[in-house]
Each structure stands twice: as structure tokens, then as C-alpha cells.
Amino acid sequence: MKSSQQRLVLLIVSALLGACAVPSPYQKPGPQPEQPSETPPAETRPGESPSTVEQPQPLPAPVVREPALGAASRALVGQAQTQVATKNYAVAASSIERAMRIEPDNPLLWIELGKVRLAEGNYQQAENMGRKAVSMSVNAPRAQSSAWRLIADSLRARGKNIEAQEAQARSDSLNPG
């Protein structure tokens, strides 16, 4: 009896853990190798019978997927950083926008563009870029932390100190290192 009580506690704990788990990005449900073999391949096609159905995804593990820049973007961001150093903001932004056309979903590029805006004093856009980056860095605490730091900096630059502190706190909590 005692053991089943322990197990019950375990169940509750694991259920709670499950609720906290960070979900994975949406992907078209399709035949996935990690799915148990007895589940039918989840695929939807127009007009097919309801026997082909989508599955609730297996309980997502909190997989951290930090974004990284590709070689082309790295070169362009490096270029942009040099251009910012010489106060060549429009050109720097243009370099990062080139990278964005290659990797539009990479939050790091939005953070970089936000930094250019911050440097040239366009604080509102810097904050907006940060918010866009936050919305894109699901499962990526380090990227999210940078995005919140950008938001904090741009709020601080506008004298919004309380909000800036909150944003900074979020940044710190995501990246305690």
C-alpha cells in the first residue's frame, strides 16, 4: 500500500512535470521513426476516411534547441558588427536583412537587427525586434535571454526603468550563467 502511495506521488510529480514541459515546434504529423510502431502513420489527406487520423504528439520532452547561425549569416553579421562600430547603421541593418532573407526564422538575426536599432537610437524598433525574437525562441533559453536583454536595454534607454528591470529579470532567470 505504501509503495502504491509512493507511486501515486510519482504519478502526480510526473504529471506536473509533463505540464511544465516545453512543447516542440509544430510539425506536420507524419510518419516519424520515434513513434511506436503500432500507431498508424498519422497523415491527413483530403477526402480520406477518418481512419487516418492525427495523433496527439508523444509527451514532449523539454528539448533545448538553441538556434545557430549558418556560415553565410555569420559572415553578414560579422560585417554588420564592423559597420555598427563605424556608425554605419543603415548599411549594418542592410547586411543583417540579407541574412534574414536566408534564415528568416532565426531569432538571433532579429536580436542582431534590434541591437543595430538600439545603437542608432531607434529604441521602439529595438524593443519590437526583441519581442519578435522572444516569440521565435521557443525552447531556446539562451536566445530568449538575449532577446529579453535587448528589450530591457531598449526600455531602459527610454527611461522605462521598472519595465526594464522586469525584462532584465526575465533575461537573467533564463540565463543564470
Next chain:
Amino acid sequence: MALTRNSKRTILAGFGLVAGGLVIALLVWIVYLDRIITAQFEGRRWTLPAQVFAEPLELYAGQSFGGDTLEQELKRLGYRRVDKAEEPGSYSRRGARVDLINRRFQFWDALQEPQLLSIVTRGNSIESMRNGRNEDVPIFRLDPLLIGSIFPIHGEDRVVVTPNEVSPLLPAALKVVEDRKFDSHNGVDFGAIARAAWVNLRAGAIEQGGSTLTQQLVKSYFLDNRRTLGRKLEEAMMAWLLEVHFDKPDLMNAYINEIYLGQDGNRAVHGFGLASQFYFGKPLAELQLHEVALLVAIVRGPSYYDPRRHEQRARARRDLVLKLMAQYKVVDERAAQEAAKRPLGIVNNATQAGSYYPAFLDLVRRTLRRDYREEDLTEAGLKIFSTLNPLIQSQAEKSLTLELERLDKVRKQKVDRKLEGVVVVTAPQNGEVIAMVGGRQASFDGFNRALDAKRSIGSLVKPVIYLAAVETGRYNAASIVEDGPVEVKLANGKVWTPQNISEEYYGQVPLVRALAQSLNLATVRLGMEVGLPKVTNEFVALGLERQPPQLPSVLLGSLDVSPLEVAQLYNAFANGGFSTPLRAVRAVVDAEGKPLKSFALEVTPVADPQAVYQVNRMLVQVMEHGSGQAARAQIPPEIVVAGKTGTSSDYRDSWFAGFSGNTLAVVWIGYDDNSPTGLTGSSGSLPVWSRLMRSIGTTSWNAPLPEGLEEKSIEFTTGLAANPGCGGENLVTIAVPAGTQLPAKSGCETSVFGELGERAREWWHRVIR
């Protein structure tokens, strides 16, 4: 005697008076002509229309370009294939390896000097890229395609060249063929006129013209082909006046930029710069001897010697030009003979050379009109860097044309009634308009459907209503709404009773189904529950400029919006709740290459990203289970797309707006006179959209599930939580706020906890056993 002397004097005085009068009249005439011709020349000489460039092609390792695609793109840019690339604008190819030398180009942010680039492709992508010193090149931008000029005179377009962009062969060839005394005459060459008259008399037809280049220039300025004596005199006088005022090199340059060289539909091709693009698809500076000779041959009669229609004639005259060039020592004999062996080298119309993008250029022009005066655009030599992607543009044109032809055929319409259509394509993340088709004909006369056709958008409004609903926090994709008879009392006392397209009632339906199947009654009920103010505000938040009237009929899309505005609205969905003003221009630089203005990327959060994500997942179900299903005939099943159909009342407008991972496209089909088409969004615009998405190999919509949301499996029909294990039918996955408790299908109660719940239940069974 006195009388005779008197009368003599009178006659003499009369003569004197008349002669004086004539001289004065002549002088007035000359001054008048002088005014006209100088103004014309000066006006044109300094007129440098703004040049508009397409998006440049970026090359980098990993870019999805196989060898063939790369070569195709280089050809589109007019790069010529050679055995060994040594000159800018040329490339060589050996299997998977392409060596190229780019052209020098002043971008808005950097000057790109020519360099050798060795590109190795593998399968469908670029594997590596190295320069002449064998160093890795991470990214490289090719000179962009010139897509047009902004010129004040309607229907005219030209690529103005400066003397240093012109090969010395061209003026030399023009002189030996058209005007051998150009360097010495005063505007008129009487010897040439006499010779021409003699030749023509003997031939009994006009074989030779005696006009100098200067006279031809004058003729071209006034586009008057009357061959009256008065006209000829006027022309000769003006030519003489031009020679008095201006240097020979100035006149030659004006001639090269002015002369008429062909016709492209409604567009007159003036100047050798544009003609070079039009016939050979590359800049004038890169033309080789046989190509220069052909252009010089065409001068005499652009329609008679049209190399596309009268190849033999054009070829014979080209070879004559080459012979003359050799005879007068412009080139040596052997070079001329070699050149005469070459084919004409004309690009056919199917390639992008000489393509015309009137709808897109109109958008560029309107964008810039906010910041520049018309004269700045047409005269100041600005260079405009636009966002147009020529590859996607041509696919958009093709998709629309093919589907409209099919629809016209299937529906057996009368010949004089043709469906029209619009396609607008954007890159959702940065709001760039990458393609725009304004109608089935590339020609265009001021009315740009993509911008000016404000048409009723029907069910395209629905996602906005559902977003407003989800944002209240009171609804999710599984919330039940009643699809039954609706009566709305209007301000004027009348009662509005909308209907579903099928004229049926569907009863209790979840939101996801109501949206996917575009149920009108459920939507009106939902919209009224959420409230018209909240719904109409949502339109403005997402980027619609005018707030829609707070009328219930707005809930069914009785709202006149242009295709471009629809794209702006849907862009906010595709961009996860962030609005980005759509842009067609990236930057503008002046004639010297100095940056004047850049249109920087801006984003603004306009809607709750969680709510937008939930609606987007419903829009995915439109494509899987709803009115967008037919797209799957074209789009591979593994590519996730989201979108919505729209049909206005009486089937006047067929709409589809939707997006993938990297592309958003809006399609409209209808008649210009707003008469019914009999088409729904699914039967008209959706096939265009699907064909386009397939042809450009679009990527999956794969936005990450925002934190705070979770996925649930429900029955599409009932909205009850279920999974296959407990007999759930027609299941769809939706996103809802984490912790949302959904009513479960009977027998599926425990499974609302998902797989963990299932496992826990089994485990619990084992425990209590």
C-alpha cells in the same frame, strides 16, 4: 515718267516690304524651331529615368541551387557561357562546377567589384564557393536584373547609357551605315540626299535614306513620319540648329539613347540600352560585334527587320552592316567574316529578357511618390533597389495565366468575356512584396487591380473574427458555436437573415470546423457574441488602413479591400502577430551611387502571438479538412500550409489567401465589371495559389508552438477531445492554452491527459490489480 518712277518705287518698296516680311518670318520661324528643338534636346539629354532593379541573387553554400538552376539564373542575367570565364558577365560550366566573373555593380550598401567565383553544386544545392585566390566565399551577391525604368512618357521605357557604357564599335558602325559624313556635316548631308534620290529613282522604291543621324534624331523627337517637303525642311533646319548648339559626341549620345528600335506589345523600345536588353537580354556594354551589327541593322526599319519575325531579312542586313564595317576599316575583314557566321543570338520572349512588370513597377512608383517629386523619379538618374523576385514573379504569372485559361475553357465563356486575376506574393517575415501580377495581360493602362481593385473579400474576413474571439480568452478552437438560423436586427429596423453557402444548418460545431468549412451562420453568431467593435478594431490592428463600418454584414465579408491590403492583413497572421508594412523598395541611391533612402524593416506587435498561433493552426485545418483541401492535389502532403478561401455574394469574387513557411500569396479572380463568375474561392483562386506554391517549392509552415499553449486532439465534427485509441473519429490537432479542460468524447475521458494519462491509467490498473 514720274508716275512710272513712282509706281516702280512703290513696286520696289512693296517687294522690299514683302522680302523683309519673309526674312522676319523666316527668322521668327528659325527662332521658334530653335526654341523647340533646344528645349527638347536639353530636356532629353538630362533626363535619366530612375532605374529599378530586382532583388539580387544571393549565392552561398547551402543555397538550394543545382547547376542547372544556377545556369538558368545566370542566363536570365544575360551572362554568356564561354569556355573559360575571363570577362565580367561570363561563365563557364563543367558538370557540377560553374566558374563566373560577376559584373561590377554599385549596390546601395557596397560596391561589388568583378571577381572570379568557382561554385561547386551537389544535387540541388551549392556545396562550396571559392574566389580566384582559392579562398572560401561565405556569401556573394550577383548584380541584379534591371526590371524597368520610371519614365514620364507613357508607354515608353528606356535604359539610358552614358558614353562610357557604349562600345566604340556602335558609333563607328552607325556612322558607316547611316551617316558617313557625320563628323563633318552641319546637320544635313546634301551629297547623301542626292545619292539616295538617285538610288531610289533607279530602284523605283525607297531603298536608301539620305537623312543624317542628326535628322533622324530630330525625327524621333517628334515622332512624325510625314514625308512632306515642309516637314523635311523643318527637320533639316532643326538638325542644323542642333549642330550649332551641341557637340558631335553629345548628339551621338542622344541618338544612341533616343532612336526607336522595336516594339514590345504596347511598349516602344527606344535607345540601344533597352534594345540590348530586349533583343539579347544583357547590357549594351557586353554586346559582341555580331550583336552590335544587328542592332545597327534594325535602325533602318525595326518592324521590317524585326529579327524575331523576319530572321532572314535581319540576318542579311546584319551581314551587310558587317561588310560595311570591314570596308570602312571599323573592324578587320576576318573579324567581320567570323561575326557573319554567328547566329543572331536573339533571346526568345520566354526568357525574362525584356520582361515587363507593370503592376509591380506601379507599386514602386507609388511608394516613391510619397518621398520624391515626379521629376526626381524621371530625370535624376536614381537607382531603385526593389524586392521583386523574377523567378517567383514568372511562376506567379504562369500560374495565373494557365488557370484562367483552364477556367475559361471549362466554363465555356464567350470569347469577349475574359476572367481577370491578381496575384500578390510576399515574404511574411520581412514584409517584402516579391511578386505582383495585375492581370492576365502584362500590358497595363493605369488601373492596377492589385492596388486599385477594391472588391468584396467574403470569407477572407473570418480569420480576423476568430482571432478577435480567441483573444478575448473565452474561446478556443474546440469551443462550440451554434450554426443555425440567425436573425440580426439592423439599425434601419430591417432583419438580416444570412445563409450558409450550402443553405444548410450544421448545428453545434467547434470553432475549428466553423472556420475550416467557412460556416457563415456560426461565424455571424460568434462575431456578434464577440462584438462588432472588437472585430472591426482587429482589422485596423492587423494593418487595414480604414476601420470597417460596424455593420453585421462585415462579418460575412461585405468589405471592399484590394488584394495588396489583403496581403497586408494576412501577413500579420503569417508573421505570428507582428505587423510589417509591406515594402516593394529596399533602397534608393542617386546617380552617383550615394544612398538617399532606405526602407528599413520594421515590426510591430499587433496581436497576441498565442492567439494568432491558435488561429493559424485552425487555418492549417482549412487546408486539411476544409475548403482548402483541393490544394493537396498540387502541394505535397508533408508541406504544411495555412489559408482561407473567400467568395463574395453571387460569386462575384473568388479569393484565396494563404501562407507556407516562407511565402504568403493572395489570389483574386473576377470580372472587371463585377458581374458574377460562378466561381468560389476553392474553384477559382485556390488552384492558382496551389500551382504557384508547388512551382516555387515552398517550405512548410513550422512556427514553434508558443510556450503556454499545448496541443490537443479533438474530433473535427463534434469538437470533443478524443484519440484513436478510444474510438475518436476524424481527429484534428488544435492548439489551446495549456491546462484547458475540454469535454471528452464518451470513453475518451482519461485520454484528455494525453498519452501520459493513458500510461498512468494502465499503470494505475496494474497497481490496483
